[in-house]
Amino acid sequence: MRTVRAILVALLIILPLAANADLIDLGTTTFDTDTGLEWLNLTETLGMSVNDLPSGLGLSGWELATTDDVALLFIAAGLAVPTPPPISTFLSVDLDVTNALMTLFGCTSRCGTGNDLMAGIMLASIDHGFTYEISDLRLNGVVGDEIFPARLIFDVVSNSRGADFSGPGVGLYLVRDVAEGPAGPIPVPEPSTLALLGLGIAGIGLTRRRKKT
Numbered sequence: 001m002r003t004v005r006a007i008l009v010a011l012l013i014i015l016p017l018a019a020n021a022d023l024i025d026l027g028t029t030t031f032d033t034d035t036g037l038e039w040l041n042l043t044e045t046l047g048m049s050v051n052d053l054p055s056g057l058g059l060s061g062w063e064l065a066t067t068d069d070v071a072l073l074f075i076a077a078g079l080a081v082p083t084p085p086p087i088s089t090f091l092s093v094d095l096d097v098t099n100a101l102m103t104l105f106g107c108t109s110r111c112g113t114g115n116d117l118m119a120g121i122m123l124a125s126i127d128h129g130f131t132y133e134i135s136d137l138r139l140n141g142v143v144g145d146e147i148f149p150a151r152l153i154f155d156v157v158s159n160s161r162g163a164d165f166s167g168p169g170v171g172l173y174l175v176r177d178v179a180e181g182p183a184g185p186i187p188v189p190e191p192s193t194l195a196l197l198g199l200g201i202a203g204i205g206l207t208r209r210r211k212k213t
Contacts (some may be wrong), residue, residue, distance in 0.1 A: 022076040023104060030104045031178065034076055037069070038178045042120045042171030043106030049166035050121065050132065053174075065173040067154060068125040070135050077101050079152065084126055087133070091152045098137060098150035109169025115140045120173040121157060121165070132157035134170065 024031040030039045040062060045052075050064060065073075067085060074081045078097040085091075098118075107116045118137045124130060136153045157165050 023073075025104055032073060032076055035069075035072065036177055037065075037073075037175045039065070039073065039105070040172075040174040041104070041106045042108050042118060042173070045172040045174060046108060046170070047166055047168050048172055050163040050172065052166075053172070062174040062176050064121070064123045065175045066123045066125040067133050067135075069175060070120070070122050070173050071154075074101070074137075074152070081152065085154045088153065088155055090148070092148045093137070093150050093152045095139070095149040098139060098152075101137065102139075106171075108171055110138075117169060119167075119170045121170060122154075122173045130156050131162060132165065135173070 022032060022034050024033065026038070028041050028044055030041070031037075032039065053062070053064065068083060071081045071083050071085045074093075075083070077100065079093045079101075081091065081093075102116060102118050105118055105120075108119050109117045116139045118135075120135050122133050122135060124133050134155050134157055136155060137150070138152075139150050140147065
């Protein structure tokens with residue numbers, strides 16, 4: 001009976017984790033199970049401009065993500081980001097989630113300094129008079145006299161530079177819809193499937209217990 005109880009307790013722990021397992025690390029890319037979008041790590045496009053697509057580095061098939069796409073990605077990861085995100089407004093965000101996102105997408109500059117930065121260019125979702133924006137997610141952000149353990153800002157890429165803009169510490173937020181790709185979606189166990197698996201294991205434990213008695 002102890003074996004069965006241990007299995008059921010483990011199952012109760014696993015199910016909430018499975019329900020929140022929205023982002024899957026695939027090495028140089030990250031798969032979002034909610035949207036079916038695959039994201040290229042920012043470190044793969046450091047120093048590139050929008051004009052480098054689609055020919056740059058064999059990136060045909062990838063598209064520049066919109067501000068809304070990036071905001072939804074951050075929300076899926078656990079950051080409290082309003083949609084649409086405000087422009088040039090500092091948002092205090094969760095430090096642990098920020099670290100997890102930097103592990104997935106890569107630090108783009110000041111890495112290992114405690115003021116690590118993850119910056120990427122996006123296509124503006126709303127016409128504010130400019131075409132591109134930069135998402136700036138960083139550790140230990142300072143605004144005036146206030147220090148944030150982690151902070152996020154969506155800011156403007158100058159129209160004077162536009163698609164030509166690039167920076168050594170800035171990548172491109174690139175996505176592709178793998179739900180319609182040749183390989184199809186990446187299979188992710190549903191919580192109900194895991195529940196059935198857990199019940200099956202529990203049943204095996206009961207059967208073995210009965211045979212011993």
